[in-house]
Amino acid sequence: MGKVLKDVVCSFCGCLCDNLEIAVENGKINPVSRACKVSISRFVNYNKDRVPYPMIREKGGLVKTSLDEAINKAAEILSRANWPLIYGLSSSVCEAHRKCVELAELVGGVIDQTATVCHAPTILAFQEIGEIHATLGEIKNRSDLVIFWGCNPLDAHLNHFVRYSVTPKGLYISKGRKDRTVVAVDVRETRTTRVADIFLRIEPGKDYELLSVLRALINGKEIDLDKVAGVSMEEIRELAEKMVNCRYGVIFFGLGLTMSRGKHYNVMAALSLVRDLNKKTRFVIIPMRGHYNVKGAGVVLGWQTGYPFAVDFSRGYPRYGPGEFSAVNLLANGEVDAALILAADPAANFPVSASKHLARIPTVVIDPKISMTSLIADVVIPSAVSGIEAEGTAYRMDGVPIRLRKIIDPEPGVLADSEVLQLIIDRVKGVR
């Protein structure tokens, strides 16, 4: 066996597990311990489906070109556009995010990140109500009531249970799982609901009602109903009592809350409930973030522009416009006339109307791997895989910044995202 590296960070999901052991030998990477199934696949297959070389579109097809030529073409597209869009970011590192902001300002474009289609309602609710927050370490050490609302970590964040939230022993949780009550609230049965102590199966789109009734109960109000959101009042009262009587509670929530009817009103109701619970006990709330650095994208945009997503620079200063400057709306309405996509695949997951416009306008893709978006792009520039072939900073779902290491060299000539972006910035400055 070659060398074995300890404390390697997995740059796949928002858990950013930083305790992996990875064996590296002859350019192959094999996780030795603590990697989940998804992580093993990421490391073992990091070199599959790669963008083989820089490409530009000619006569309808993508053809091989030099990095220099691809950078020139990218700079030309962005410089000539009236209102270009820069989108993606969440599967890249903070150093690249900074460059994206710089480029957006330089070309007078819009910058948006993938939170726009997942936890944007969470961000809006935080701005409205505020956030009662904790690190995952604090959850591990203190939480005796863990509620998963509209999320399914046993399928989406595989190590979350064992590392942070359910089974680990902590400073004040000496027996681990036995010291915790686990509650799942969802519209359907999932792997997470099956292992929970309590499962509240709610009717789709009724989260706001259930959260509001829980809030009324913990504030001592009488509710004269048999059922709310399809859940009996007996079960709701039992949960309200557990919430008030726990020593340290946490709600982890996912897209089942943010993307169902009510959207940011749902999250505002959850935040208000947690705020009220803190009059009686200690309670925190944490969104389950998907892409490994979607949290970092919001942090970097926040500190660089003042706003976490949907930021427009067309007037020379940052303007915030969720909905108005959100990538999906700009594309579906045919408003932007060029795009740079960093480490994302909007063509595969945006609505058809938005994807069709993306295919019509000149598009630059920077990505280590072939994606649907790269197949419709006009310029495709390969980049190193962050956390494997390039170092950088990423923010875990609880807002803790973690340094990603480079554990293997990329192919000669393949640069990190931030280096590619810097070359484009330099070229745009030369073109202008």
Ligand code: SF4
């Ligand atoms: S839970 Fe997420 S970050 Fe942790 S090892 Fe699995 S995929 Fe990687």
